[in-house]
Amino acid sequence: MPSPQSPNHEPHKIKTVRLLAFPSLSERKKHLAEAHFNVFHLTPSQVTFDLCSTGTSAMSQEQLAGQFIGDEAYADARNFEALCQAVSEVLGHEYVCPTHNGLGAVKLVVATMVPPGSKLPSNARTRIDVLTPRDVTVPDCRDPSAERFTGNMDLGALEAVLSKETVGIVGLQAFADGQHPFSLANLQAVHALAHRYDARLVLDGSRVIENAWFIQQHEPGMASRSIAEIVRRIAKTVDIFQMDAGQDAKANTGGFLSTDDPDLYEKLMNEVVVYEGLHTYGGMAGRTLEVVARGLREMCDEDEVRWVMHQTERFTERLREAGVPLERGCDGAYLRADAFLPHLEAHQQDALSAALYLQCGVRAVAPGLVGRDALLPVQIPRLAMTNEQLDQVADAIIHLHQQRDRVGALEPVAEGRWRDQMRYRWVFPDLAPFSFDTYPFVIHTIERVGLLGREARERAIRAAGYNTFLLRSADVTIDLLTDSGTSAMSTDQWAAYDAARATAATSDAYHRFVSSLQEVLGYEHILPTHQGRAAEHILSQILIRDGQIVPGNMYFTTTKLHQEMAGGVFADVIVDQAHEPASDFPWKGNIDLDKLKALVEKHGPEQIAYISFEHSVNMAGGQPVSMENMKAVYAYCSAHKIPVMFDATRMAENAFMIQQRDPRYAETPIRDIIREMMAYGDGCTVSGKKDYLINIGGVLAFRDNATWRAQAEEMLRVYEGNVTDGGLPAADLAAIAQGVQEMLDDQYIRSRVKQTELLGTLLLEAGVPIVTPPGSHAIFLDAKRFLPHIDQDAFPAQRLAAEIYVETGVRVMERGNVSKGRNPETGENYRPALELVRLTIPRRVYTNDHMRAVAEGIIRVYERREQIGGLRFVYEPKRLRFFQARFEPV
Numbered sequence: 001m002p003s004p005q006s007p008n009h010e011p012h013k014i015k016t017v018r019l020l021a022f023p024s025l026s027e028r029k030k031h032l033a034e035a036h037f038n039v040f041h042l043t044p045s046q047v048t049f050d051l052c053s054t055g056t057s058a059m060s061q062e063q064l065a066g067q068f069i070g071d072e073a074y075a076d077a078r079n080f081e082a083l084c085q086a087v088s089e090v091l092g093h094e095y096v097c098p099t100h101n102g103l104g105a106v107k108l109v110v111a112t113m114v115p116p117g118s119k120l121p122s123n124a125r126t127r128i129d130v131l132t133p134r135d136v137t138v139p140d141c142r143d144p145s146a147e148r149f150t151g152n153m154d155l156g157a158l159e160a161v162l163s164k165e166t167v168g169i170v171g172l173q174a175f176a177d178g179q180h181p182f183s184l185a186n187l188q189a190v191h192a193l194a195h196r197y198d199a200r201l202v203l204d205g206s207r208v209i210e211n212a213w214f215i216q217q218h219e220p221g222m223a224s225r226s227i228a229e230i231v232r233r234i235a236k237t238v239d240i241f242q243m244d245a246g247q248d249a250k251a252n253t254g255g256f257l258s259t260d261d262p263d264l265y266e267k268l269m270n271e272v273v274v275y276e277g278l279h280t281y282g283g284m285a286g287r288t289l290e291v292v293a294r295g296l297r298e299m300c301d302e303d304e305v306r307w308v309m310h311q312t313e314r315f316t317e318r319l320r321e322a323g324v325p326l327e328r329g330c331d332g333a334y335l336r337a338d339a340f341l342p343h344l345e346a347h348q349q350d351a352l353s354a355a356l357y358l359q360c361g362v363r364a365v366a367p368g369l370v371g372r373d374a375l376l377p378v379q380i381p382r383l384a385m386t387n388e389q390l391d392q393v394a395d396a397i398i399h400l401h402q403q404r405d406r407v408g409a410l411e412p413v414a415e416g417r418w419r420d421q422m423r424y425r426w427v428f429p430d431l432a433p434f435s436f437d438t439y440p441f442v443i444h445t446i447e448r449v450g451l452l453g454r455e456a457r458e459r460a461i462r463a464a465g466y467n468t469f470l471l472r473s474a475d476v477t478i479d480l481l482t483d484s485g486t487s488a489m490s491t492d493q494w495a496a497y498d499a500a501r502a503t504a505a506t507s508d509a510y511h512r513f514v515s516s517l518q519e520v521l522g523y524e525h526i527l528p529t530h531q532g533r534a535a536e537h538i539l540s541q542i543l544i545r546d547g548q549i550v551p552g553n554m555y556f557t558t559t560k561l562h563q564e565m566a567g568g569v570f571a572d573v574i575v576d577q578a579h580e581p582a583s584d585f586p587w588k589g590n591i592d593l594d595k596l597k598a599l600v601e602k603h604g605p606e607q608i609a610y611i612s613f614e615h616s617v618n619m620a621g622g623q624p625v626s627m628e629n630m631k632a633v634y635a636y637c638s639a640h641k642i643p644v645m646f647d648a649t650r651m652a653e654n655a656f657m658i659q660q661r662d663p664r665y666a667e668t669p670i671r672d673i674i675r676e677m678m679a680y681g682d683g684c685t686v687s688g689k690k691d692y693l694i695n696i697g698g699v700l701a702f703r704d705n706a707t708w709r710a711q712a713e714e715m716l717r718v719y720e721g722n723v724t725d726g727g728l729p730a731a732d733l734a735a736i737a738q739g740v741q742e743m744l745d746d747q748y749i750r751s752r753v754k755q756t757e758l759l760g761t762l763l764l765e766a767g768v769p770i771v772t773p774p775g776s777h778a779i780f781l782d783a784k785r786f787l788p789h790i791d792q793d794a795f796p797a798q799r800l801a802a803e804i805y806v807e808t809g810v811r812v813m814e815r816g817n818v819s820k821g822r823n824p825e826t827g828e829n830y831r832p833a834l835e836l837v838r839l840t841i842p843r844r845v846y847t848n849d850h851m852r853a854v855a856e857g858i859i860r861v862y863e864r865r866e867q868i869g870g871l872r873f874v875y876e877p878k879r880l881r882f883f884q885a886r887f888e889p890v
């Protein structure tokens with residue numbers, strides 16, 4: 001049932017990621033055997049995608065931050081007050097009884113409101129698991145004739161129970177068993193009926209959001225109501241609202257009961273101290289109270305709800321279309337193991353779980369009692385996975401379905417009432433494995449983004465003087481301004497960051513930083529700097545004598561500025577193809593050796609300070625240098641005693657291009673390609689804010705020249721900080737040491753560059769002029785061909801960047817006439833050959849759905865390109881004018 005308003009991308013970006021494990025087939029066999037073929041006993045580090053939705057959601061950055069806010073006081077902590085406040089705002093209830101999780105809440109309800117031996121009519125069958133052992137029977141009162149709202153109660157059946165049996169409470173579940181939503185009308189009728197027989201209505205609202213969404217979509221008169229409004233009406237209809245906070249509140253644990261009834265509250269309050277903890281924390285840590293409070297407030301966000309539900313619908317639909325037997329769940333697809341593996345007589349769910357893990361490393365686990373039903377829930381952790389990943393998980397399941405006949409029976413060797421007690425023997429079926437080709441991480445936290453409407457964006461760009469650098473980030477939906485310092489760090493990086501011991505002298509993290517980079521670069525001398533331009537400053541000052549020439553493969557703004565400030569004269573020796581946006585030459589970053597030789601012959605080698613050799617040349621469109629070219633330049637320069645200094649800022653991405661485009665390196669790991677690349681140079685500067693997957697940091701490194709090192713250290717002390725920190729805290733050095741390792745992961749770098757390629761391909765297919773071939777960190781639009789009717793002095797790229805923001809909320813960067821500046825001698829604009837707009841992709845921050853949305857928006861701009869005019873300056877700074885300049889339309 002596709003939603004009429006399916007969103008086309010996440011309403012947020014990725015803030016932090018958790019790296020995934022990809023166990024090999026033989027490792028999976030080993031893990032499975034050790035777990036006695038019961039996937040419950042596998043651990044996440046043995047699993048690629050763990051498809052359980054309780055306690056596994058990605059949090060918002062505010063929720064994560066909440067872990068560190070408030071107090072761990074025993075009595076009436078501020079966090080408890082925050083939770084009460086949130087419950088009051090979201091559910092409208094006055095009283096809150098906290099519990100350690102959903103089961104803790106069940107315990108209190110049963111102890112206070114359910115007489116032993118009584119009946120507890122419900123719409124949920126899964127409740128039997130924990131209620132039967134407590135001497136409570138759960139009559140099934142679900143309305144079997146309900147078509148849409150399959151979680152509705154049959155009022156006749158309910159009345160029959162109420163009138164004949166002892167009933168303390170009627171216990172409803174929102175989206176019962178994960179599959180059966182109720183309607184608001186039915187809930188209200190159940191409430192009235194229960195009260196007529198003096199029973200109370202308790203609602204397990206752990207999945208109230210999914211149920212509210214379903215009501216909004218399908219219940220007459222509800223389409224115009226917000227999720228928040230529907231949730232509140234649901235809560236206000238029941239006597240007690242029960243929550244497992246690991247579900248919709250996206251916490252990793254926690255729970256509570258809330259009510260407006262002071263008498264019920266009093267009972268709960270007196271009971272909670274016996275089983276859970278004091279009535280103001282109920283068995284939750286203070287941090288959990290805070291995370292739950294924040295999660296509750298956020299869970300009604302319409303855009304987020306729509307995204308979560310869209311993912312479920314899409315996932316289920318893909319499986320259904322391929323004929324996989326399933327029931328649709330509110331949080332995923334519940335596979336019908338009996339129909340999936342009809343040739344097995346018993347333990348079909350566990351056999352299906354084991355086969356799925358064996359085939360692809362995905363875990364789906366059926367909880368609860370043995371033999372309760374035949375479903376295997378494949379649940380999507382909220383906000384944690386991309387559609388691309390989910391598509392691949394679906395494909396893996398489809399692939400397994402096609403070879404289902406090969407899956408043999410599990411033979412029990414130990415049995416129990418509960419599924420976690422089962423142990424089996426199994427003959428590994430001969431399944432064709434499925435491997436994932438996707439980003440090697442799941443989303444750990446998200447960051448909400450600006451979602452302005454078009455008119456508001458028009459106002460914003462005017463206020464910013466048509467300069468995207470001057471837009472507020474809060475007004476931007478997808479930020480492709482730069483890949484610099486914008487990466488999502490991994491939880492491993494954060495762990496290293498938090499664990500680093502700060503010091504004003506030498507840190508342990510410094511030593512890790514040095515050894516990590518020595519190994520990656522193969523250079524002896526590793527000097528930290530606060531970012532790239534600081535390294536460029538130092539390098540330029542120690543290696544350039546006044547009037548010397550610095551040949552390079554196209555300029556970069558900061559690099560060239562520092563060379564000039566040191567008295568150098570930059571000379572561009574990049575191959576001609578780099579200046580031709582439409583050329584398909586694969587190595588547009590190469591140095592033209594003839595141009596270099598001519599320069600050396602004209603001025604003499606001693607007049608050349610060094611070669612400024614950039615990987616993945618930024619201003620050329622993120623274009624790579626070939627290994628051959630590095631080799632040849634180094635051979636020539638070594639013979640003439642000219643140092644070769646790399647700008648290795650994007651070396652890993654350059655290495656990937658070599659792996660892709662040079663057949664000799666197709667099987668060589670990125671790590672080894674980088675070592676060879678770096679062997680053809682004498683040192684490097686690095687802006688760590690790019691490939692190193694960090695938010696701040698830089699490096700200056702020399703292969704073996706101790707004199708340069710000593711000179712550089714002298715400058716570090718004066719301009720940056722200690723020689724052992726370069727002005728960075730130990731924490732950032734630790735994050736860099738870890739980030740450098742993550743950068744070398746072949747699957748990471750592949751999915752990274754493939755994402756850029758995807759954006760490029762979508763634009764090319766629509767005829768939008770871009771620099772070809774697509775680069776690794778960015779796609780560059782060719783503004784000269786995009787807006788041929790605008791003269792370069794009316795800044796077509798600047799205007800195009802502004803127009804893209806207005807059309808789509810996407811922020812991009814001009815790289816053309818404005819960036820290049822004026823010739824100081826003539827005072828004229830340089831009018832460079834390349835008049836480009838850069839769409840730069842931050843690392844691990846956006847999904848392929850974001851890329852598709854960007855492409856669609858730009859294609860819309862392209863279709864109305866003739867109506868777009870030029871700009872003129874209203875304010876023009878002297879140096880690096882592009883940062884602060886302001887414009888108005890001509």
Ligand code: P61
Nearest residue numbers: 482483484531532533556557558618649687689
């Ligand atoms: C960027 F508009 N790049 O691409 P720092 N070398 C290279 C870079 O790409 C680079 C630096 C050195 C940025 C940020 C930026 O005019 C601009 O760590 C190949 O930024 O000091 C930076 O490293 C400088 C954007 C820099 C600009 C200057 O978005």
